[in-house]
Amino acid sequence: MNGKPETLAVGQLTERKDAWWLEPLLTVVVLVSFGIYALYVALVNRNYEWGPYLSPFYSPYIQASWWPFSPAFLVLWVPLGFRATCYYYRKAYYRAFFWDPPACAVSELRKSYSGERKFPFVLNNLHRFFWYLSVIVVAFLAYDAIKAFFWQDGFHVGVGTLVMVANVVLLGYYTFSCHAFRHLAGGCMDCMSQNKTRYGLWKWISHQNERHALWAWVSMFGVALTDVYIRLVATGHLTDLRIF
Amino acid sequence: MSTVQFKVFRGDKSGGALQEYPVEAQEGMVVLDAIHQIQAKHAPDLACRWNCKAGKCGSCGAEVNGKPKLMCMTRLDELDISQPVTVRPMRTFPVIRDLATDVSWNYEVNKRITPFSPPPNTDWRMQQEDVDRVQEFRKCIECFLCQNVCHVLREHDEKTGFIGPRFLVRVASLEMHPLDTANRLPMLKDAGGIGYCNITKCCTEVCPEEIHITDNAIIPLKERVVDEYYDPILAFFRRLFGTKKRPVSGAGGQAADD
Ligand code: SF4
Ligand code: SF4
Ligand code: FES
Numbered sequence: 001m002n003g004k005p006e007t008l009a010v011g012q013l014t015e016r017k018d019a020w021w022l023e024p025l026l027t028v029v030v031l032v033s034f035g036i037y038a039l040y041v042a043l044v045n046r047n048y049e050w051g052p053y054l055s056p057f058y059s060p061y062i063q064a065s066w067w068p069f070s071p072a073f074l075v076l077w078v079p080l081g082f083r084a085t086c087y088y089y090r091k092a093y094y095r096a097f098f099w100d101p102p103a104c105a106v107s108e109l110r111k112s113y114s115g116e117r118k119f120p121f122v123l124n125n126l127h128r129f130f131w132y133l134s135v136i137v138v139a140f141l142a143y144d145a146i147k148a149f150f151w152q153d154g155f156h157v158g159v160g161t162l163v164m165v166a167n168v169v170l171l172g173y174y175t176f177s178c179h180a181f182r183h184l185a186g187g188c189m190d191c192m193s194q195n196k197t198r199y200g201l202w203k204w205i206s207h208q209n210e211r212h213a214l215w216a217w218v219s220m221f222g223v224a225l226t227d228v229y230i231r232l233v234a235t236g237h238l239t240d241l242r243i244f
Numbered sequence: 245m246s247t248v249q250f251k252v253f254r255g256d257k258s259g260g261a262l263q264e265y266p267v268e269a270q271e272g273m274v275v276l277d278a279i280h281q282i283q284a285k286h287a288p289d290l291a292c293r294w295n296c297k298a299g300k301c302g303s304c305g306a307e308v309n310g311k312p313k314l315m316c317m318t319r320l321d322e323l324d325i326s327q328p329v330t331v332r333p334m335r336t337f338p339v340i341r342d343l344a345t346d347v348s349w350n351y352e353v354n355k356r357i358t359p360f361s362p363p364p365n366t367d368w369r370m371q372q373e374d375v376d377r378v379q380e381f382r383k384c385i386e387c388f389l390c391q392n393v394c395h396v397l398r399e400h401d402e403k404t405g406f407i408g409p410r411f412l413v414r415v416a417s418l419e420m421h422p423l424d425t426a427n428r429l430p431m432l433k434d435a436g437g438i439g440y441c442n443i444t445k446c447c448t449e450v451c452p453e454e455i456h457i458t459d460n461a462i463i464p465l466k467e468r469v470v471d472e473y474y475d476p477i478l479a480f481f482r483r484l485f486g487t488k489k490r491p492v493s494g495a496g497g498q499a500a501d502d
Pocket of ligand 1: 390393394395440447458
């Protein structure tokens, strides 16, 4: 014993009495469900558009003759990489999937640990590059949302239009509350007074960044629900209500 | 007035066990009051550290029902007192006796950090917006609860390659200071071991001063390390325009021990 108090009985993970396991459990359930759904959507390669609506899983829509698989795969690696290297999701999956640790003051199962110093997790340092690419994807989704107002018979608003607008707003909050953006916008400066514009931007991002985890979850549900809506309309299970 | 059972660790570095004591609960009582009552009524030799009883001296850190807490700020009405309440010393540091642990490793780590290094003939006037960020870090009371809960230190005992969240906060307060000239990024990446941190945020969860340790100190420092070591595009431009990385050590001036 190196002077550290032996606190736990063999096999006991913690002395905590609260439901510490609930958060990692919910994280696993939600992320695995989303992963399965995303894979299904990408693989089926149909029912992803209706009228001017396009599923976010297929945007930007890239038709390439040399690509034999679903076009979704040409795009999905960007949001996947962005979320996988996101500082918030890192916390969530290190806790839930790797038990590094599963919750605070709860013991881990593995003894060896090198954190983000070695492959593969050292690659998380490339988060900002996925951010650059994600901004492009969000720009395409914004374009899709605008296109959803323009039907063959003119300018109209359907429920699907609002769904697509809401989706891009949520993704915008998630993307622009990112820690890497916060750093690039102004966090890298020591003297904020030297550049008031960057300081102002940094303050705005810092404010949004406090809810980055919330935007991460909500925007993920937003993407899935937008696809579900368009899919249900495209397969005829739901009628898109035209508001005007 | 009800009686609450307390199970308190009694022992030293050679070992010990939980011992049970009854405590007469009173309204507004905190865990430290309970420990004092145990000292007064049952165990005058029970060792614990405390000073201010106001959450400001940072001495009374312990593990209450398995959670790292300041004993003086943990009210009994936050706990399930129908069950015995367990109080143990902080797990990451060697026990001296009972609830008192030896936290001197932290003071050794502190010495490894290049102190505040202003340039010569500093003009000490600063704008509020330049110091807003670092003022948050000055709230630290050095309770070391964050060091205690951090799994890198607690589970993996990485006390040579990692300085821990408290000292990442201190480095952030120096690196982001508008008048500091030293470069601590090589230390952060190598000897400081910032890569060990996987931003799982337990430090932030336990900090009694509610410092946003991960969001405002560690992640911004990680981004600065990325600028310096992991961003090939920035490195390309640095080479193209001949801009040098920041100087490795302080530019002179007197280094205040801050
Ligand atoms: S966020 Fe990093 S420093 Fe804080 S407790 Fe977790 S691993 Fe340790
Ligand atoms: S950062 Fe917070 S938890 Fe860590 S030593 Fe300072 S006050 Fe305590
Ligand atoms: S006695 Fe000072 S912080 Fe608890």
